[in-house]
Every structure is written in structure tokens, then in C-alpha cells.
Amino acid sequence: MARMDVVVIGAGLGGLTAGAILAREGRKVVVIERGNSVGGAASSYKVGDLFVEGSLHATSDPHEPRDPKHDALSRAGVLDAVQWVPAGSFYEVRGGPFKQPFVLPDNLAAARAALLAGFPEARAGIEQLFNELETEAEADPSLSLAQKLDQLFGADEAVKCAVAANLGYYHDDPATLGWRQFAGAQAAFLRSGARYVQGGSQRLSSALARVIMRAGSEVLLRRVVSAITLDANGAVSGVVHTARDGSDPQTVEAAQVIGNAAPSALAAMLPADAGEQLTQSYALQPSSISLFALTLGLSKPPRDFGVSAYSTQLLPDWMTSLADYAQGTALMAGEPAGKLPPLAIVDYAAIDSGVPAPPYVLSVVGPDDVANWSAQDADAYRARRARWQAAIVAALDAQYPGLAAAVTHSSFNTALSVQQYLNAPQGAVYGFAPLPGSGADRSPRTVVPGLYLASAYAGFGGYSGVVQSAALCADLVSQPR
Ligand SMILES: Cc1cc2nc3c(=O)[nH]c(=O)nc-3n(C[C@H](O)[C@H](O)[C@H](O)COP(=O)(O)OP(=O)(O)OC[C@H]3O[C@@H](n4cnc5c(N)ncnc54)[C@H](O)[C@@H]3O)c2cc1C
Known part of the structure; x- marks a missing residue:
């Protein structure tokens, strides 16, 4: 059984950014992704000869010091890793x-x-x-x-x-x-x-994954997190992940788990009571378009x-x-x-x-x-x-x-x-819907002790919102209440 400081469920932009910041701070992190490559929506790939950009049309320039991504990407070590x-x-x-x-x-x-x-x-x-x-x-x-x-x-x-x-x-x-x-x-x-x-959003995602691995942490591909385990007090104690066909279950112990996957997917990984609690805590927030x-x-x-x-x-x-x-x-x-x-x-x-x-x-x-x-x-x-x-x-x-x-x-x-x-x-591509009056109370913290969100669902969607809330998530994980 592996023992880590932090498990991140999903290698989308939010999971990678939080993982890179924490790995650079010296935490032992494993990012577990069900797909063939890192990035989630922030991916680009080839279909035959055709280059496909999975998401990015545009984001605001993170070099501007007031940009929502500026501090987060600097701390993750990738602000200048891409053009x-x-x-x-x-x-x-x-x-x-x-x-x-x-x-x-x-x-x-x-x-x-x-x-x-x-x-x-x-x-x-x-x-x-x-x-x-x-x-x-x-x-x-x-x-x-x-x-x-x-x-x-x-x-x-x-x-x-x-x-x-x-x-x-x-x-x-x-x-x-x-x-x-x-x-x-x-x-x-x-x-x-x-x-x-330049070259596609995959370059940003891959740069974040490299930061994680260079810091001595891990990124696992083609592995599906099937369960988040809790201790006797109801706090997070680790995860179980499997191959994509459900075979080869492996356990990782960790007191802190970051969900980059959507809250509804995380709820299905939790024991029934805790899953229901998590679901109820987001019951009033409809998904984005x-x-x-x-x-x-x-x-x-x-x-x-x-x-x-x-x-x-x-x-x-x-x-x-x-x-x-x-x-x-x-x-x-x-x-x-x-x-x-x-x-x-x-x-x-x-x-x-x-x-x-x-x-x-x-x-x-x-x-x-x-x-x-x-x-x-x-x-x-x-x-x-x-x-x-x-x-x-x-x-x-x-x-x-x-x-x-x-x-x-x-x-x-x-x-x-x-x-x-x-x-x-x-x-949903932007987490929860940005309805009038919504969002001010969104946080990477969840109702399950030790479980955090680093994704569009923790704040706002899009590259800026995701990267910004991932940095906030890393801060909460570094200094738990
Ligand atoms: C077509 C399109 C165009 C867009 N255009 C723009 C744009 O121009 N500008 C902009 O700012 N934003 C744009 N966006 C939105 C932006 O891409 C997303 O808001 C952002 O990338 C979401 O990142 P995320 O990390 O929250 O989640 P995701 O990218 O969804 O990542 C979640 C990851 O978790 C993994 N996962 C889920 N369940 C499990 C499990 N059980 N085990 C392991 N891994 C799991 C998934 O495979 C995925 O990789 C666009 C999105 C799309 C789809």
C-alpha cells in the first residue's frame, strides 16, 4: 500500500495546478487520471492529420500581475514554460x-x-x-x-x-x-x-505534469479512482484506484484528497452517507452549460x-x-x-x-x-x-x-x-452555472474533512477560474483548519 501526503483525483487543469504547487512546496503528491494523457479539457491532440484543440480559444494574459492566473501559474512554476x-x-x-x-x-x-x-x-x-x-x-x-x-x-x-x-x-x-x-x-x-x-493547451498541461514529476511526485495515467476511503471519524484516509476495466485495485493512504473530478463523481466514490452529504451540500447549484x-x-x-x-x-x-x-x-x-x-x-x-x-x-x-x-x-x-x-x-x-x-x-x-x-x-464545461448571486460562497473546502476541490466547481469555470481556485485549494491543503 502506497502512502502519500496528497492524492489528486483527475489531471485536468485544476488538479495539475494544485498538484504542481503542492509538489513544489515539498508535499508527496500523486495525481491519478483515468484518461490516456493529462489535461482533461485543457488537452490538444491529433485525429489522423487533424490537430484538435480540446478547449482553448483564449484566456487572459497571465503575465499581467492582476490576472487571476498570475500568482497561481507562477507558484506552479509554469508561467514562462509556455508562450x-x-x-x-x-x-x-x-x-x-x-x-x-x-x-x-x-x-x-x-x-x-x-x-x-x-x-x-x-x-x-x-x-x-x-x-x-x-x-x-x-x-x-x-x-x-x-x-x-x-x-x-x-x-x-x-x-x-x-x-x-x-x-x-x-x-x-x-x-x-x-x-x-x-x-x-x-x-x-x-x-x-x-x-x-502556443502549440496548444496540451503544452500547458504537460508542463504542469513535468513540474510535479520533477519535484519527485507522481502522475498516473489510465487509472480510475473508484473509492475515497474514510477513517472512523469520517475524515479522508485515502483512495482506491483501478485499471480502466476495474481490475488491479490499489490503495493509496493519504489524509488529504483533492477532487479535480466533478463533485457528483466524487460523491459516487464516497461511502453512501458521506456521498449523500456531499451531494446535498451542492444541491442548490445547477451545472454550467x-x-x-x-x-x-x-x-x-x-x-x-x-x-x-x-x-x-x-x-x-x-x-x-x-x-x-x-x-x-x-x-x-x-x-x-x-x-x-x-x-x-x-x-x-x-x-x-x-x-x-x-x-x-x-x-x-x-x-x-x-x-x-x-x-x-x-x-x-x-x-x-x-x-x-x-x-x-x-x-x-x-x-x-x-x-x-x-x-x-x-x-x-x-x-x-x-x-x-x-x-x-x-x-458541464464551467463547473456550476454562474447565476446571479452565486459563487461568492464557493470554496475548495467540502463538507467531508480532508476532501477538497481543485476544479471549475470550486470557484468559476474557464482557465482563469480553475487555475485561481486550484491555488486556493493548495493553500487550504497546506494549512488545514
Ligand atoms: C469546447 C470547449 C471550449 C472551451 N474554451 C475555453 C476557452 O476558450 N477559454 C477558457 O478559459 N475556458 C474554455 N473552456 C473551459 C475550460 O476548458 C474548463 O473550464 C477547464 O479546463 C476545466 O478544468 P477542470 O480542471 O476543472 O476539469 P476537467 O478538465 O474536466 O478535468 C477533470 C479531470 O478529472 C478526470 N477524472 C474524472 N473522474 C475521474 C476518476 N474517477 N478517476 C481519475 N480521473 C478522473 C477527467 O478525466 C479529467 O481529466 C472550454 C471548454 C470546452 C469543452
């Missing part, structure tokens, strides 16, 4: 209520100037918005994004879409997305700029077809108001019938991304729900997914003529893929 490539702008938005594309720069002064130039009639609201973002004014936690934008811009839907077109990077409905959560994340991008990890991610490989660079930014938010024509965004998530429950969800597309060849080409990689992401796909057998699922892929490619071709004929490779992950690949309930 953080500028995305050039925050995003271009086209379609929906826009007659022509609008580009939102990724710094506060330039973004403010671009909005004032593009929407002069909304000057008062834009000034107030940027005063609040620049001064980091305490945002009202009870307000939704929709309520705040109504206050600022009334019925001017184009300016609302210009400032919040990337909604899907946080949630899928402005009426239930907390203004405070949105403002915090959006301001981080506008303060420090949008960045991609899921995303589909269609990766296309093109024979020519996307710019040849008119893709003019690294990141483009492509709003469908039926979307005439920001509130319409909420209708996008359920569309894939049916057949494609002329109505597409809002799409976030990224052209990795537009910047010095380090993504290999050809084929030139275009990532297309949109809101999705596991319920859209779960009622089908495997063949029907694949066939309907293929029809949605054809519909999305046709919509891209309408926007960027000639693009469809250049598609040579593809890989389509739905909410169901996310659920299965990451063991994520409902395919």
Missing part, C-alpha cells in the same frame, strides 16, 4: 443585428474607443460600462447580465451584442448569467489581452475565404436581440432546419499559434446540452451529428464563400463527448 500568444483582438462579431462586422479590441482604452465610434448613440451607457470595468467597481451581485445591459443600453440590441457576443464562453442565457461574473471575466480579458498557448466543438481542417488558410480575425462570434440571422442567444442551446435536440446556434469560431492560422498546418484548423464552438443527444443509439447519434456538421459548414460557407469545398478533415465533439471524456455531469 502566451496574443490573439490580436478580443473578437469580431458579425451576423445577428449587425449590418457589418464589428471588432472589439482586447484592451480597455481601444475597446471603449471602438464601441464609441461604432455606437455613438450609446455613448452614455458605454462610458458608464467602462468606468465600472476600469475602476473594477464592485458589481451588484444580484443583477443578471441582461438587467445590467438593459440599464445601460435600453433596447439597443446591437451594442449589447457587441459587448457580450462571447456570452457562450461563460453561459448561454443573458437573463441568468450573473453580471458580476461576466464583468469580472470580461474585464480580465480587456485589461491584459486575449492569449492562446456544455459546448459542442467542431474542428475543421481546411486545405487553405481560412483568411482566403474572408475569415478576418482570430476569434469571430458568428450570430445567426434569427438572433435580433442578445436575449435570443438563449434559444441556441436546445436547437441540436432536433434536426437542422435552417436555424443554427450562435457560433464562436477560431482561426488558429491567423496568429502565431504554433498549431500545425495544413490542414488549417478552424475551431467552431457553440452552446450544447447533453439532453440534445442522450436519447439516441450510437448510429442515430452519429448520423444526426453528421447532419448538424453539414448544416454548420453550409452556414460558414454562406458567410465565407468557398470554405465548404476546402474542408478536408473534421472532428465533432458534442456535449455527450464532453460528458463521457471528462466524466462531467451533463457535459
